[in-house]
Amino acid sequence: MxxxxxxxxxxxxxxxxxxVHVSTVSRALSPDKRGLISEEVLRVVEEAAQRLGYRPNxxxxxxxxxxxxxxxxxxxxxxxxxxxxxxxxxxxxxxxRGYFVFVTNVMDPALARPVVERMLAQQVDGxxxxxxxxxxxxxxxxxxxxxxxxxxxRADESGRLPAVVxxxxxxxxxxxxxxxxxxxxxxxxxxxxxxxxxxxxxRQGVEQALRDxxxxxxxxxxxxxxxxxxGRQAMAQLLAQNERPEAVVCCNDLVALGAYxxxxxxxxxxxxxxxxxxxxxxxxxxxxxxxxxxxxxxHRELGWRAAEMLFDEIEGKSLSASTxxxxxxxxxxxxxxxxx
Amino acid sequence: MxxxxxxxxxxxxxxxxxxVHVSTVSRALSPDKRGLISEEVLRVVEEAAQRLGYRPNxxxxxxxxxxxxxxxxxxxxxxxxxxxxxxxxxxxxxxxRGYFVFVTNVMDPALARPVVERMLAQQVDGxxxxxxxxxxxxxxxxxxxxxxxxxxxRADESGRLPAVVxxxxxxxxxxxxxxxxxxxxxxxxxxxxxxxxxxxxxRQGVEQALRDxxxxxxxxxxxxxxxxxxGRQAMAQLLAQNERPEAVVCCNDLVALGAYxxxxxxxxxxxxxxxxxxxxxxxxxxxxxxxxxxxxxxHRELGWRAAEMLFDEIEGKSLSASTxxxxxxxxxxxxxxxxx
DNA sequence: GTGAAAGCGCTAACAG
DNA sequence: CTGTTAGCGCTTTCAC
Numbered sequence: 166m167x168x169x170x171x172x173x174x175x176x177x178x179x180x181x182x183x184x185v186h187v188s189t190v191s192r193a194l195s196p197d198k199r200g201l202i203s204e205e206v207l208r209v210v211e212e213a214a215q216r217l218g219y220r221p222n223x224x225x226x227x228x229x230x231x232x233x234x235x236x237x238x239x240x241x242x243x244x245x246x247x248x249x250x251x252x253x254x255x256x257x258x259x260x261x262r263g264y265f266v267f268v269t270n271v272m273d274p275a276l277a278r279p280v281v282e283r284m285l286a287q288q289v290d291g292x293x294x295x296x297x298x299x300x301x302x303x304x305x306x307x308x309x310x311x312x313x314x315x316x317x318x319r320a321d322e323s324g325r326l327p328a329v330v331x332x333x334x335x336x337x338x339x340x341x342x343x344x345x346x347x348x349x350x351x352x353x354x355x356x357x358x359x360x361x362x363x364x365x366x367x368r369q370g371v372e373q374a375l376r377d378x379x380x381x382x383x384x385x386x387x388x389x390x391x392x393x394x395x396g397r398q399a400m401a402q403l404l405a406q407n408e409r410p411e412a413v414v415c416c417n418d419l420v421a422l423g424a425y426x427x428x429x430x431x432x433x434x435x436x437x438x439x440x441x442x443x444x445x446x447x448x449x450x451x452x453x454x455x456x457x458x459x460x461x462x463x464h465r466e467l468g469w470r471a472a473e474m475l476f477d478e479i480e481g482k483s484l485s486a487s488t489x490x491x492x493x494x495x496x497x498x499x500x501x502x503x504x505x
Numbered sequence: 506m507x508x509x510x511x512x513x514x515x516x517x518x519x520x521x522x523x524x525v526h527v528s529t530v531s532r533a534l535s536p537d538k539r540g541l542i543s544e545e546v547l548r549v550v551e552e553a554a555q556r557l558g559y560r561p562n563x564x565x566x567x568x569x570x571x572x573x574x575x576x577x578x579x580x581x582x583x584x585x586x587x588x589x590x591x592x593x594x595x596x597x598x599x600x601x602r603g604y605f606v607f608v609t610n611v612m613d614p615a616l617a618r619p620v621v622e623r624m625l626a627q628q629v630d631g632x633x634x635x636x637x638x639x640x641x642x643x644x645x646x647x648x649x650x651x652x653x654x655x656x657x658x659r660a661d662e663s664g665r666l667p668a669v670v671x672x673x674x675x676x677x678x679x680x681x682x683x684x685x686x687x688x689x690x691x692x693x694x695x696x697x698x699x700x701x702x703x704x705x706x707x708r709q710g711v712e713q714a715l716r717d718x719x720x721x722x723x724x725x726x727x728x729x730x731x732x733x734x735x736g737r738q739a740m741a742q743l744l745a746q747n748e749r750p751e752a753v754v755c756c757n758d759l760v761a762l763g764a765y766x767x768x769x770x771x772x773x774x775x776x777x778x779x780x781x782x783x784x785x786x787x788x789x790x791x792x793x794x795x796x797x798x799x800x801x802x803x804h805r806e807l808g809w810r811a812a813e814m815l816f817d818e819i820e821g822k823s824l825s826a827s828t829x830x831x832x833x834x835x836x837x838x839x840x841x842x843x844x845x
Numbered sequence: 846g847t848g849a850a851a852g853c854g855c856t857a858a859c860a861g
Numbered sequence: 862c863t864g865t866t867a868g869c870g871c872t873t874t875c876a877c
Contacts, residue, residue, distance in 0.1 A: 175854060186864050191856060198856095203862060220626040224573060225854035227564035228869050235607075235627075243589040243596075246788070253583055256610050260620075265627055267575075268608040270596055280600075286560040287575075287605055422792060448586070452762060454794035515870060526848045531872055538872095543846060565870035568853050849876080860865075 174217045182213040190214070194221065227288060236475060237267040237284040238293045239277065245391065245419070246447040247464060248295065251317060254468025255293055262476050264290070271296050277303055285310060291475045293468075297321055299360055313478050317471035319362045320488055327478075329471040329489045333363055336460040337370030338377075339495040340414045340442040343458070345378050348504035349412040349440060353384040355399045355424060357391055357416035367416050367444070383410045388420050396423020404431070411440065412501065418443035418450050418459055421500075425453070436502035446496050456498035463491050514557045523553040530554070534561065567628060576815060577607040577624040578633045579617065585731065585759070586787040587804060588635065591657060594808025595633055602816050604630070611636050617643055625650060631815045633808075637661055639700055653818050657811040659702045660828055667818075669811040669829045673703055676800040677710030678717075679835040680754045680782040683798070685718050688844035689752040689780060693724040695739045695764060697731055697756035707756050707784070723750045728760050736763020744771070751780065752841065758783035758790050758799055761840075765793070776842035786836050796838035803831050 180187040185206060192198040193210040202210075213219075227233040238255055240248045252268060259266045267289065271277050277296060281303065284292065291313035297304065297320070304325050307314045316328035344352055354371045357364030364387075372382055386402040388395035396419060403413065404427070415421035421443035428435055435441050435455055443450060443459035450457040470489055477483045520527040525546060532538040533550040542550075553559075567573040578595055580588045592608060599606045607629065611617050617636060621643065624632065631653035637644065637660070644665050647654045656668035684692055694711045697704030704727075712722055726742040728735035736759060743753065744767070755761035761783035768775055775781050775795055783790060783799035790797040810829055817823045 176856095177854080187854090188856075188865080189863060192863085195856085201862065206863085220622065222568075222854050223627045224564055224567035225869095226856070228562075228568050228871085229854080229856050231869080233564060237605075243583075243593055244586075244788070246584075246586065249583040249589060252608070253610055256583075256608065260609070263623075265577075265607045265609070265623070267605045268592070268596065269600070269605070270593055282560065283603075283605070287563045422789070425792070448584070449762070449789040449793060452765065452793040453789060454792065516872095517870080527870090528849080528872075529847055532847085535872085541846065546846080562870050565853095566872070568855085569870080569872045571853080847877085849874105851872105851874085853871090855869090856867105858865105858867090861863085 174219050175222065176219070178217055179210065179214050179219045182217060183210045185210060231288070232290055232479075233288045234263055235265045235267060235287070235289050236291045236293060236472075236479075237269065237287075237289045238295070239269055239271050239280060240295045241270070242272055243268070243270055247318070247417075247445055247462075250464035251295065251468035251471075254465040254470075255317075255472040256468075257465075258469050258472035258476065264476065274298055278306070281307065281312075285312065290479045291315070293317055293471050293475055294326075295319065297326075297362060299362055299365070313475060315471045315475040315478070317467055322362055324487060327474055327487050327489075329467050329474065329491070331462045331467065331493045332490050333366035334370035334373060336444055336462075336493040337367050337414060338374035339460055339493065340444070340458075341371055341374035341378070343495055343497065344412045344414070344440060344442065344501060345380070347440070347501060350380060351383040351408065351411045352380065353386075353403055353410035353413045354382055355396060355403065355413055355415040355420050356385055356387045357420070358389060359387055364416065371414050383408075388416065388423075391417050391419055393419045393423040393426065396420030397427045398423070400424040400427040409439070411504070412442070413439060414442050416444060418445045418447045418457060421457055421459070422450075422453065435500050440501040442501060444493075451498060455500045458498045458501040459496050460493045461496050462493050466491060514559050515562065516559070518557055519550065519554050519559045522557060523550045525550060571628070572630055572819075573628045574603055575605045575607060575627070575629050576631045576633060576812075576819075577609065577627075577629045578635070579609055579611050579620060580635045581610070582612055583608070583610055587658070587757075587785050587802075590804035591635065591808035591811075594805040594810075595657075595812040596808075597805075598809050598812035598816065604816065614638055618646070621647065621652075625652065630819045631655070633657055633811050633815055634666075635659065637666075637702060639702055639705070653815060655811045655815040655818070657807055662702055664827060667814055667827050667829075669807050669814065669831070671802045671807065671833050672830050673706035674710035674713060676784055676802075676833040677707050677754060678714040679800055679833065680784070680798075681711055681714035681718070683835055683837065684752045684754070684780060684782065684841060685720070687780070687841060690720060691723040691748065691751045692720065693726075693743055693750035693753045694722055695736060695743065695753055695755040695760050696725055696727045697760070698729060699727055704756065711754050723748075728756065728763075731757050731759055733759045733763040733766065736760030737767045738763070740764040740767040749779065751844070752782070753779060754782050756784060758785045758787045758797060761797055761799070762790075762793065775840050780841040782841060784833075791838060795840045798838045798841040799836050800833045801836050802833050806831060 180190045320328035320330045356368040386399040388399040446459045446461035520530045660668035660670045696708045726739040728739040786799045786801035
């Protein structure tokens with residue numbers, strides 16, 4: 166018994182069919198107000214709504230209440246495998262709580278502002294942002310606009326907005342400790358873009374972990390983006406510098422794979438000639454040659470938690486923790502060797 | 506000079522500031538109606554709107570016009586690397602035309618109906634569906650509901666709805682011809698789920714291509730989903746059947762990788778003991794061991810075209826071609842060998 | 846070329 | 862517990 170698909174049946178039609186006033190229908194169909202309605206009427210209304218295939222018009226209720234039950238998500242690049250699981254987490258939470266999610270790709274940070282403007286016009290109830298830059302003016306803008314926002318993956322260093330992130334410093338410490346324990350000493354870093362919070366946090370994490378072991382960073386090269394091509398280029402730079410490192414901690418998997426590309430082109434073998442670590446444990450890095458030692462993140466949970474925080478805030482349910490830091494873990498595979 | 510972020514400035518505020526009536530403001534700010542307004546007034550209104558940071562409330566205009574400038578996209582699983590580029594294409598088109606895109610993961614086909622119901626309630630202007638099943642009743646439902654819909658990736662075999670797809674039969678022909686040209690004769694197929702249009706089309710494509718060469722399908726096993734694990738299981742089944750095939754055409758890359766997994770576990774080498782082909786050319790299959798011979802699809806264009814068709818239909822701009830078929834191409838790598 | 850007025854469908858006071 | 866009333870912000874006749 167599925168309801169009629171077609172037509173536009175409004176609350177008035179239901180009211181007429183049920184022989185009650187529209188406001189009664191509205192109440193009867195509202196989860197928190199249905200307590201005010203008699204059993205009797207409740208039944209009649211629900212039956213009528215069901216029979217007519219009534220679906221409350223969200224645009225109308227949005228206009229009246231100012232709440233659209235929609236949120237926006239801004240990601241830098243959906244094709245980067247880090248984001249789909251985050252999105253999935255966000256969407257799972259949203260679906261469970263009756264929200265829809267606008268997904269937008271913001272490949273160029275300069276385009277973020279217009280996207281946000283459109284989101285505001287669209288009356289979204291909140292935003293999940295995965296594109297924060299360091300000292301991003303967009304964050305001030307969002308706060309002034311009173312838009313509920315939760316950052317994900319990248320936190321704002323000055324803590325202006327709540328965020329759900331992975332512990333980048335710990336991640337790098339895990340990688341460094343693994344390499345040091347395997348006997349490596351000359352350890353270099355392929356750093357992420359230093360205008361992005363994760364880029365600096367990971368670099369600092371590498372440096373700190375090394376210091377803790379009484380070592381210094383052997384060399385470093387900055388990638389201009391978190392991409393395979395950028396990794397290739399940065400690796401070339403690294404190799405052009407003085408002595409070749411024994412191991413390279415990369416800011417992420419794509420960059421590590423770019424390093425693979427360059428090393429192969431130069432006839433160098435991983436891990437015999439050089440050990441490599443990544444970050445993210447994206448799909449298939451267990452199948453590349455050699456399988457990549459990397460850091461696994463709870464991506465889906467990142468998205469889920471960020472969304473939950475956002476909905477709680479939207480619904481005034483709680484003043485949630487300002488920043489949630491999730492724990493990454495090391496996954497040892499075959500791109501790192503133990504020195505004899 | 507950026508407009509004020511805060512507050513809720515309405516069309517009335519602009520009208521007041523500009524000293525004109527709200528309807529005049531509405532007209533002045535509407536791209537097609539601004540011709541009706543004098544130069545003079547146009548300037549004044551635009552200046553006022555700019556100064557006050559006016560952003561038309563989409564919920565209000567949606568209620569009035571019935572158009573929300575939003576569409577929904579239904580994908581089976583965002584973490585499947587096929588979909589992000591499709592989504593990106595959809596979103597690029599949407600952004601260019603002033604629409605937002607609701608993205609939903611519909612992992613279980615049984616959940617499609619409720620999602621669609623919510624989309625209808627949300628008043629989306631149209632749908633891009635990547636989750637059509639064979640003889641899907643959802644398609645009838647959408648038509649009866651009068652929802653503008655374009656299918657992508659998977660077409661409806663009875664052509665009830667417009668679709669943008671890749672030529673699955675050609676794709677399989679490319680793979681088969683490549684294997685036959687390389688000297689293979691005993692060719693098997695790891696088929697996709699037969700309740701999904703692509704699953705049957707690809708299987709038929711393999712069979713037809715083989716027939717064209719005067720060969721018969723050596724063996725076939727059906728995967729219960731397009732996943733690595735399903736590929737592993739199906740490959741096990743295939744091997745359990747009589748004589749081992751020389752080559753296996755897989756319904757997609759993930760399945761091919763699952764086949765890799767099983768083969769490796771059994772001590773069989775690709776391509777020395779068996780050649781493997783995939784479909785999709787998803788990221789990183791050029792880096793797995795061995796690099797996968799596969800079929801490349803114009804995924805982004807698939808999404809873009811589907812969205813463009815949808816918007817044209819929504820805006821009554823054209824009665825676009827009912828089905829657009831894009832051309833896949835063969836990418837030869839190292840998972841297929843030439844028999845001596 | 847511009848103003849006046851009505852109303853999209855719904856919810857939230859306010860009465861009763 | 863239920864009905865009445867008003868109005869969210871915008872677009873669109875219909876007048877002038």
